[in-house]
Amino acid sequence: MPGTQAASTRKERIATRTRNPKWQNPPLRIEMSECINCDTCIRHCPPQFGAIFNHGIDVIILPELCSGCNKCIEPCPVDCIYPDPDWSPSPEDWWQEPLGPDDRYVAATARD
Ligand code: SF4
Ligand code: SF4
Incomplete structure (x- = not known):
């Protein structure tokens, strides 16, 4: 059924x-x-x-790509990663990072 699989893969979540x-x-x-x-x-x-990228001088998490697996929390040396239950959609300019030239996650995954 069209749509039922939407957002089940990273590629679909980005699209x-x-x-x-x-x-x-x-x-x-x-x-x-x-x-x-x-x-x-x-x-x-x-x-x-x-879900995490360098974006200019910032490091960002795109909430649409973040599963909330929490694997990034413990390694952060300054404990500055927080749950965001009231999250807002990523700003338009953040979307240039996934699948862009610096998307290091693409090389680490199989197709899709
Ligand atoms: S919670 Fe998981 S998916 Fe979200 S940014 Fe951290 S490591 Fe990535
Ligand atoms: S300080 Fe924490 S949130 Fe910032 S880049 Fe390092 S690990 Fe990521």
Whole structure:
């Protein structure tokens, strides 16, 4: 049935800018005023989610791609990653990062 599989893969989530409705946990957000831009969290986000990016001088989590698996929380040296149950959609300019030239998660996953 068309639509029932939407957002079940990362590629589909990027195309539709939609979170997987099956995800129970809220997405996380990075408090930019506390983040020291060490990039550690980027390496700990599982490639099938691939939600964390460098964006200019900031490190960002796209909530539509974040499953709330919490694997990025413990490695953060300054504890500046927080649950964001009242999350807002990613700003338009954030979407240039997934599948862009610096999308390091693509190489780590199989097709789709
Ligand atoms: S909670 Fe999981 S999916 Fe979300 S940004 Fe952290 S590691 Fe990635
Ligand atoms: S691990 Fe923490 S301090 Fe480092 S880039 Fe990620 S959010 Fe910022």
